[in-house]
Amino acid sequence: MIYIIMGVSGCGKSTLGAVLSEKLGWPLYEGDDYxxxxxxxxxxxxxxxxxxxxxxxxxxxxxIIQRERSSGSDALVVCSALKRLYRQILLNGSKALAASSSQDQEIQPSTSTGVFFLFLHGDYDLIYQRMVARRGHYMKADLLRSQFDALEPPLDDENVLSLDISRSITDMAMVVEKHINRLKTTPAVF
Structure with a gap:
């Protein structure tokens, strides 16, 4: 399984990713590093x-996602993935670009890919305060409005688990772990 931890800057993607990586023993790919x-x-x-x-x-x-999927590995990827097209590119690569340029064709994210989006969402003011308080990150708090403006929240057909950031990181990690356990115990439908 691959979990893409998404949301606007400052919502806690990297923090949740680090906690999940440690708990699950899965590799974490921090999008900012790429x-x-x-x-x-x-x-x-x-x-x-x-x-x-x-x-x-x-x-x-x-x-990175394709490499991990091809090897049958579990992994966590941190990426803002603000727009539906961005999420389609993460799943389908350049094929998503070709489909988006065609007027009558759009690649729909597959619901059976083993890739799930963890959508961290919350109040603008809360996230802005977090960004102002953090140190050493190149993303300026003044850019948060542009991220909210660009955000296209994921739809149900995108294999999404929504997590409200007003909850603690520990609570969100427990929700994700329950999601993983449920998926691992549910028989595949063909």
Missing amino acids: HPQENIEKMARGEALTDQDRLPWLLKLHE
């Missing part, structure tokens, strides 16, 4: 990334 240097510099200047800026980053994360 941004091209140009993206990091742009965000550090307070400039929002464009879809074009994000494309190489999303394709790199797609490669």
Whole structure:
């Protein structure tokens, strides 16, 4: 299984990922580590990334997801995945881009891929305060509004488990562990 921990900057993706990685013994791929240097510099200047800026980053994360899936491994991937198209790229790579450029065709995320999105969501003011308080991150709190503006919350057909960040990290991790256990004990339907 692959869990992509998604949401706007400052919602606790990396913290939840680290806790889950330690509890489950799964590798954690921190999306921020795969941004091209140009993206990091742009965000550090307070400039929002464009879809074009994000494309190489999303394709790199797609490669990691595919590699882990191909090997039959479990893994955690931290990625904002703000838009439906971004989530489709994470799942389908460049095929999602071809489908999005076609007027009548859209790749729908598969509900049987073994890839699940953990959508961390919460109040703008709470997340803004967290971002102001954190140190050493290149993403400026002033960019949070652009992330909320770009956010397309995932739909049920995207294998999503929504987690309200007003809950503690421990509580959210327990919900995820229950989800995993339920999936592992439920027989596959063919």
